[in-house]
Amino acid sequence: MKALILTPSTKDVSVQEIPVPKPRDGEVLIRVHAVALNPIDSIYVVHPIAEQEQRVIGTDFAGVITAVGPDLSSSTDLRARIGGRVAGFHQGACSTNDRPGAFAEYITAPYDLLWSVPDGMSLSDASTISMCGLTAAQGVYSRLGLPCPFDDQTGALTTNGSGITNVLIYSASTSLGLYAAQLVQHAARTSGRKIRLIGTASPSKHDLLRKAPYSYDVLVDYRDPNWVDKVKKATEGKGIDFAVDSISEGQTVYSVHDTLAATAKMAVFRGPKGGQYDPSELRIKPIYGAVWEGLGHEIGYNGAIFPANPEARVFATKFFNFLSTAAADGNVKLEPNPVRLMPGGLERIVPDGFTLLGSGLVSKRQDTSRTEDYMRPISGEKIVYRIQGEA
Ligand SMILES: NC(=O)c1ccc[n+]([C@@H]2O[C@H](COP(=O)([O-])OP(=O)(O)OC[C@H]3O[C@@H](n4cnc5c(N)ncnc54)[C@H](OP(=O)(O)O)[C@@H]3O)[C@@H](O)[C@H]2O)c1
Missing domain, CATH: 3.90.180.10 (Medium-chain alcohol dehydrogenases, catalytic domain)
Structure with a gap:
């Protein structure tokens, strides 16, 4: 062969x-x-x-x-x-x-x-x-702990007192981001709780991402210099509760970190070396894992x-x-x-x-x-x- x-x-x-x-x-x-x-x-x-x-x-x-x-x-x-x-x-x-x-x-x-x-x-x-789907599932369920439709571990949804959980997917049009959004929507259905899904992507992808199965509530352009402020505003100033950085390269990690609420969790998919960021500079430590573990x-x-x-x-x-x-x-x-x-x-x-x-x-x-x-x-x-x- x-x-x-x-x-x-x-x-x-x-x-x-x-x-x-x-x-x-x-x-x-x-x-x-x-x-x-x-x-x-x-x-x-x-x-x-x-x-x-x-x-x-x-x-x-x-x-x-x-x-x-x-x-x-x-x-x-x-x-x-x-x-x-x-x-x-x-x-x-x-x-x-x-x-x-x-x-x-x-x-x-x-x-x-x-x-x-x-x-x-x-x-x-x-x-x-298979590969990006499992990577996204590890990030969304195993690392962030969102409620999982196929595993007994039922995660809790932080809501900052507003009844709504704010979830950010940075770079929503990556392969990883397209699967992460679907898994977040599964978490919302599994828990019966309201998740406000916020994404960053090129404007040419916003129409696709607004529709099912991704169903974003808010989309911003990651090239907009004010995107971090726009994301925070979309959370009514409360900040993001769970973040998925589908790129995890240098500045993306720091910028996503800037959107987080005090008790937030953040999943990344490149380690500090490959992703060129320094976790010691970050208040909330990004959680990294490699899909190969699966x-x-x-x-x-x-x-x-x-x-x-x-x-x-x-x-x-x-x-x-x-x-x-x-x-x-x-x-x-x-x-x-x-x-x-x-x-x-x-x-x-x-x-x-x-x-x-x-x-x-x-x-x-x-x-x-x-x-x-x-x-x-x-x-x-x-x-x-x-x-x-x-x-
Ligand atoms: N930890 C693991 O086990 C694991 C597993 C799989 C993947 N990964 C890593 O995850 C990353 C994503 O992989 P992928 O296959 O999902 O990528 P991909 O689909 O090839 O990524 C393409 C996308 O990148 C976006 N993009 C380019 N520059 C950007 C920027 N500066 N900010 C935001 N978005 C940008 C583009 O968005 P627009 O078109 O909207 O501009 C494009 O849709 C890679 O670094 C990969 O190595 C890690």
Whole structure:
């Protein structure tokens, strides 16, 4: 089979032939139909941290099960049956230790870290959800503690005495922000409490964000020099109770911090080093975590070792079960990101997709100067490649 392989020592990435992997106990073999791109896919190719000779790169995937591990042959779970349509994510080259990647014609994965894609959803759409959806769920439920529709831990909603909880999502049109808003709306439904959802995004995205499933109450332009004051005014001067900084890069962290009420919580998705901010300057400490914890393995990442985190893995399985229920009841729990289906397959991911993503800060992405329509800057969309079969 073909796979997109990084040689860390030379930073070379090429499509190569490697053996089709075999599913072990608890795993399934998946024919990959679609993959979605994330900023870290390109960052850790241009600045490799992998310590092996070669690594299959890529995180988000969706496809069809073609074989199951020895212990799953009589399983009735839709995610462990040949022909099942599933989605999930791998770590790709985003760790020092060896972990599997998604950009290949076939991959294996533990069935309980997959979700069952409903018949009405394309595999391209499904490929956009797993990694950023789980990241957003970890941020909104595990770190901020908002009421969670699929976990017993029922968070409390701070209301500052007004009966309304003020939630800010900075950079609402990021992939992460599009999922975080939907999860905040699930928290409001789960608790029966009123949440005032406030977002920052380019004005061209405001119409999309006002509508369901995002349903923002207030939107401001993050390029407006007065956006922090406008957000505070929208809270009637009380400040934000829960903030999600979907960019978490330098000034965004300090500005989001300026909107917070005294008892607020704030979730970030880049650590201080990668995000270039100093938590010691902040009254309320931003809460950071890496989505990889959900995969349940020890990982070497950004100069640290993240030990295997069984609790985070259990949370991930509950999240994927929650997504899977749509396959049975027909109600999609998270709308996928709008998809930009790119021309070509594995061989075009680096020259086109990674050019769009860049390899530095999201907030400093340069226009690529490429003239093809599919090379316009990423805004409120996920970049998706078809690998094989129906996507
Ligand atoms: N901790 C983790 O485990 C984890 C997991 C996933 C992602 N992440 C990180 O989360 C960040 C977001 O990832 P993503 O995939 O969601 O990004 P993305 O969708 O590629 O981000 C694109 C968006 O960035 C927005 N943007 C650009 N510059 C901005 C600025 N200065 N202020 C506000 N918004 C700006 C644009 O908004 P407009 O179009 O509205 O201008 C655009 O919609 C990345 O840094 C990623 O590495 C972390």
